[in-house]
Amino acid sequence: MAEKRKTSPPISYREAALVKRQRQAGDYDDSTSSQQIAIASSKDGQDKGLVRSVKRTSSLSHPILGFTGAHTSEILDVKFSRDGSRIAAASADRTISIWSVYGECANIGQLKGHSKAVTCLAFSNTISDALYSGSADGTIIAWSLTTGEKQRRLRGHRAIVNCVSATRSGPELLISASDDGRVMIWDPQAKEPLDVLEVGYPVTAVAFSQDSSQIYVGGIDNQIHIYDLT
DSSP states (O other): OOOOOOOOOOOOTTTOEEEOOOOOTTOOOOOTTOOEEEEESSTTOOSEEEEEOOOOOOOSSSSSOOOOSSOSSOEEEEEEOTTSSEEEEEETTSEEEEEESSTTOOEEEEEEOOSSOEEEEEEOSSSTTEEEEEETTSEEEEEETTTOOEEEEEEOOSSOEEEEEEOSSSSOOEEEEETTSEEEEEOTTSSSOSEEEEOSSOEEEEEEOTTSSEEEEEETTSOEEEEEOO
């Protein structure tokens, strides 16, 4: 019978210590955007493992940035714009805050138009200044980020809107899904949906395929359903 391999004794976290490692020839460049530490598993520091951080390639001023002070209730969704220059945050306080990612990371806009919590957001992938928001009030609003004004309100759902998604390519289309068990496909310039999928149970996630020829639908049935749009 083969002898069982002996296992190493577990590391005691009470004995573990962080030990700064001196830089050596051939080490990765230790600039302000990277750092190196050694983790010692014993007090005498004999057993060490080097943890080497990856050099930052971001142009942000700091590795961690805080965007605070714009909302009075919890944040329910956050999205980056397609070019990464802006962040939009949706809140239960019924507003949407728009932030500049670079420079002073300023709050550059506050959008108000929903009567209940803003639950989901989607930046347009084809229109540079368009943002879409869904809400517990059952509506979707198309916003212009250039003016900060509401362009159109889309009505059709009978319950909270859980998610919205915009086409990744081709003509601008929008899909929304709700606790009412329906998925709606919209032309954001029209008041009525182009099509309605009766799923029959609350839908919690939707997305377009890369070529926008299919949509993916997830809900409380624990499955993902794929629908062809062509």
